[in-house]
Amino acid sequence: xxxxxxxxxxxxxxxxxxxxxxxxxxxxxxxxxxxxxxxxxxxxxxxxxxxxxxxxxxxxxxxxxxxxxxxxxxxxxxxxxxxxxxxxxxxxxxxxxxxxxxxxxxxxxxxxxxxxxxxxxxxxxxxxxxxxxxxxxxxxxxxxxxxxxxxxxxxxxxxxxxxxxxxxxxxxxxxxxxxxxxxxxxxxxxxxxxxxxxxxxxxxxxxxxxxxxxxxxxxxxxxxxxxxxxxxxxxxxxxxxxxxxxxxxxxxxxxxxxxxxxxxxxxxxxxxxxxxxxxxxxxxxxxxxxxxxxxxxxxxxxxxxxxxxxxxxxxxxxxxxxxxxxxxxxxxxxxxxxxxxxxxxxxxxxxxxxxxxxxxxxxxxxxxxxxxxxxxxxxxxxxxxxxxxxxxxxxxxxxxxxxxxxxxxxxxxxxxxxxxxxxxxxxxxxxxxxxxxxxxxxxxxxxxxxxxxxxxxxxxxxxxxxxxxxxxxxxxxxxx
Ligand SMILES: [Ca+2]
Numbered sequence: 001x002x003x004x005x006x007x008x009x010x011x012x013x014x015x016x017x018x019x020x021x022x023x024x025x026x027x028x029x030x031x032x033x034x035x036x037x038x039x040x041x042x043x044x045x046x047x048x049x050x051x052x053x054x055x056x057x058x059x060x061x062x063x064x065x066x067x068x069x070x071x072x073x074x075x076x077x078x079x080x081x082x083x084x085x086x087x088x089x090x091x092x093x094x095x096x097x098x099x100x101x102x103x104x105x106x107x108x109x110x111x112x113x114x115x116x117x118x119x120x121x122x123x124x125x126x127x128x129x130x131x132x133x134x135x136x137x138x139x140x141x142x143x144x145x146x147x148x149x150x151x152x153x154x155x156x157x158x159x160x161x162x163x164x165x166x167x168x169x170x171x172x173x174x175x176x177x178x179x180x181x182x183x184x185x186x187x188x189x190x191x192x193x194x195x196x197x198x199x200x201x202x203x204x205x206x207x208x209x210x211x212x213x214x215x216x217x218x219x220x221x222x223x224x225x226x227x228x229x230x231x232x233x234x235x236x237x238x239x240x241x242x243x244x245x246x247x248x249x250x251x252x253x254x255x256x257x258x259x260x261x262x263x264x265x266x267x268x269x270x271x272x273x274x275x276x277x278x279x280x281x282x283x284x285x286x287x288x289x290x291x292x293x294x295x296x297x298x299x300x301x302x303x304x305x306x307x308x309x310x311x312x313x314x315x316x317x318x319x320x321x322x323x324x325x326x327x328x329x330x331x332x333x334x335x336x337x338x339x340x341x342x343x344x345x346x347x348x349x350x351x352x353x354x355x356x357x358x359x360x361x362x363x364x365x366x367x368x369x370x371x372x373x374x375x376x377x378x379x380x381x382x383x384x385x386x387x388x389x390x391x392x393x394x395x396x397x398x399x400x401x402x403x404x405x406x407x408x409x410x411x412x413x414x415x416x417x418x419x420x421x422x423x424x425x426x427x428x429x430x431x432x433x434x435x436x437x438x439x440x441x442x443x444x445x446x447x448x449x450x451x452x453x454x455x456x457x458x459x460x461x462x463x464x465x466x467x468x469x470x471x472x473x474x475x476x477x478x479x480x
Pocket of ligand 1: 028029069070204261262
């Protein structure tokens with residue numbers, strides 16, 4: 001019996017041995033132009049390792065995320081489905097917990113022979129009950145509920161670092177530690193295919209970096225210098241991961257994605273050139289991000305100019321791992337674990353085996369925020385409360401010329417597309433409305449602020465006053 005079990009497990013591992021390793025790296029709040037591989041980067045940018053990775057990758061110039069803040073994007077990324085299918089429209093909603101019934105990366109990949117590890121920020125549930133260690137990850141090193149973590153204070157009982165479900169007492173600079181843990185995981189599991197989800201909290205607030213790193217920058221803006229130092233440290237960690245993959249002989253057959261979870265926050269001096277707006281908006285600066293797909297054994301490096309989405313990462317990874325997804329209809333059952341994915345497998349496109357099909361992409365953060373957007377072909381409609389703007393991205397990537405007044409039919413067409421999509425999404429879990437009410441009745445009393453809105457307003461007020469620029473401060477940043 002033992003022999004049979006051994007033979008069976010040998011058969012599985014032999015088959016699994018050919019499968020690519022998969023690494024999904026998510027940077028946090030990284031500006032579109034704060035990487036060297038964006039030709040419009042500022043002169044002070046120093047990300048040589050990401051640049052070298054980009055030269056070996058397909059650079060997706062129109063890479064989108066499904067949310068304009070941290071946790072909604074992560075909910076979409078983990079499930080390959082619009083997070084709105086689960087009623088997760090805002091940071092507060094997704095941060096309160098991605099339903100445990102949802103099937104995420106490791107639950108697909110583990111049965112296919114993958115070792116699975118999560119490193120860094122989770123932000124899909126406030127406490128241990130939502131831990132990635134309880135939803136398929138073999139190894140976990142990171143923090144749970146908050147969108148931000150102090151970079152130096154790694155032994156804070158108020159905001160612990162966990163290994164698995166145990167609190168650990170750590171020292172060092174968090175970005176370095178996340179890189180080191182990922183490298184150790186690669187080395188440990190090189191004999192089998194592995195899946196690593198590395199979610200840096202860099203370069204999210206608080207603005208903290210080692211003083212000697214900050215001193216390497218001199219833009220005249222201390223916040224900007226600190227932000228760049230944080231980006232530099234993230235780049236160093238990426239350099240070590242790439243070096244480890246190479247020295248362990250795993251580089252060629254590793255499918256690696258690199259994205260940011262949303263656009264750079266302008267209030268934190270991020271640079272999204274040439275895009276309009278930043279984090280918290282559905283202009284391109286909030287949702288179009290640095291986006292790389294690297295798989296040396298299979299993908300020729302180059303540039304990809306059609307829109308792709310963070311929702312595509314799961315389906316692409318599963319296709320690479322030859323994991324089939326049950327194509328159950330989602331209609332009327334948004335809680336179904338194995339529902340149709342919204343993302344698509346990008347491999348046939350990126351390999352040049354298939355031509356890109358026309359595709360519509362949608363964003364919505366519900367009535368509380370009042371942001372929504374739809375992209376169809378080169379057209380994009382953006383709603384911000386009662387203001388609706390129309391842009392032709394083929395001519396106006398910076399969304400500078402609003403064509404809404406000139407083209408009411410196009411506005412109606414795209415609004416209808418968005419309405420049809422939204423009709424299939426779940427109601428917001430916080431029981432708000434899906435869409436901002438653009439025509440409030442005359443004389444209607446202004447809506448009272450909810451508890452969450454009041455807290456957000458207080459947090460923003462505090463963040464304004466705080467302006468952390470030195471390594472000694474350890475503010476708790478707001479948590480979108
Ligand atoms: Ca973020």
